[in-house]
Amino acid sequence: xxxxxxxxxxxxxxxxxxxxxxxxxxxxxxxxxxxxxxxxxxxxxxxxxxxxxxxxxxxxxxxxxxxxxxxxxxxxxxxxxxxxxxxxxxxxxxxxxxxxxxxxxxxxxxxxxxxxxxxxxxxxxxxxxxxxxxxxxxxxxxxxxxxxxxxxxxx
Amino acid sequence: xxxxxxxxxxxxxxxxxxxxxxxxxxxxxxxxxxxxxxxxxxxxxxxxxxxxxxxxxxxxxxxxxxxxxxxxxxxxx
Numbered sequence: 001x002x003x004x005x006x007x008x009x010x011x012x013x014x015x016x017x018x019x020x021x022x023x024x025x026x027x028x029x030x031x032x033x034x035x036x037x038x039x040x041x042x043x044x045x046x047x048x049x050x051x052x053x054x055x056x057x058x059x060x061x062x063x064x065x066x067x068x069x070x071x072x073x074x075x076x077x078x079x080x081x082x083x084x085x086x087x088x089x090x091x092x093x094x095x096x097x098x099x100x101x102x103x104x105x106x107x108x109x110x111x112x113x114x115x116x117x118x119x120x121x122x123x124x125x126x127x128x129x130x131x132x133x134x135x136x137x138x139x140x141x142x143x144x145x146x147x148x149x150x151x152x153x154x155x
Numbered sequence: 156x157x158x159x160x161x162x163x164x165x166x167x168x169x170x171x172x173x174x175x176x177x178x179x180x181x182x183x184x185x186x187x188x189x190x191x192x193x194x195x196x197x198x199x200x201x202x203x204x205x206x207x208x209x210x211x212x213x214x215x216x217x218x219x220x221x222x223x224x225x226x227x228x229x230x231x232x
Contacts, residue, residue: 035232051231052163054224057208082231094232114232123231124163135164137228
């Protein structure tokens, strides 16, 4: 249905719509990452999530990730869709598809894409728990931001 | 005028998605001060900023018609 390679949507994401964007004869591997809504985080029960985004900039930044991947893995092709709005447990929040001639690069590039999403794409998640709600900040878990935000060179 | 977009916790705290600020010829930091004073958005220090959908810094000078967005720490994926 979608003709875009990188998009934000309020609707259910069909995994096929993302995967078909990267199918090509040169590929020997297509790696698909599916991010879903988790019920328990550190023992706390999530009832549902709400995602907000700066949609035009988020789509630009997803496309930038695609460009970065082509810079690092010239033979890779990538497509990414991210859902916003209210999502229930196990709903699909993000789908990343990467195709490459050989499998190793498809794993590496897919991992790169999800980590970059968590760095530069203006999307925010609000957790709704039984006893409250909160907008969630940086959750890279692998990188500390001493200044409280990414430094210029990370953007 | 410049258009200022607010998202997530900033949008909820200010009670609006966008505000117009008279900040032509001023740096982004001026807009931040105005928002802190008029809307009590003290957490803006934790935000990065984008002008016309590109990340930039607080020293960027604003032109007529620019769109400024304060970006709270992101949490997509």
